Amino acid sequence: MKRTIAIILTAFTAFFGTANAQQKIGHINSVSIIQAMPEYKQMSSDIEKQKVSYQKALEGMYGDYDKKQKDLQALSQDKTTPDPIVESKIQELQDLQKRIQDFESKANDDIQKLQQEKLKPINDKYLKAVKEVAVASGYSYVLDVVSGAVAYFPENSDDVTELVMKKMGITALPAAPASTGTTQPKTGSK
Helix, strand or coil: CHHHHHHHHHHHHHHHHHHCCCCCEEEECHHHHHHHCHHHHHHHHHHHHHHHHHHHHHHHHHHHHHHHHHHHHHHHHCCCCCHHHHHHHHHHHHHHHHHHHHHHHHHHHHHHHHHHHHHHHHHHHHHHHHHHHHHHHCCCEEEECCCCCEEECCCCCCCCHHHHHHHHCCCCCCCCCCCCCCCCCCCCCC
């Protein structure tokens, strides 16, 4: 990974160094910056509290499942228990198992959604600071050594995407909505 980033930095330096000797390129470690932010620490604490809450509820459901499973085993071993009662208990156990799975899925979705909601303002603040530092210090580009992406580039720089697509004989697809399901920060000009 570090070798790849070094190659990218070398290529950027070689390209931009010959194209325009006055361009200045910097690099950052986005994970170190974001994880040091008080807002990130608060977000992590909030998410952990939510996880603990869901975990307690799940433990109760699992305890109920274990009890029902033991009851079913006892009923199954008792030869005097009518089959409809055993079948009814089997259905109850299957229903509870499905509710547990649904709850786990919903809890994971809720935690992921909470993380995305809380990470957006943190990421926005991070990108704003990167842009301010880059502009104030005269950097043309700031590369993120963690993701290998460009964390900052001048908004008025030439975007040659359309020219390359035209050269290749392709047209742009409609932009897909961005997904931020991880704690990895977004990169780009802000």
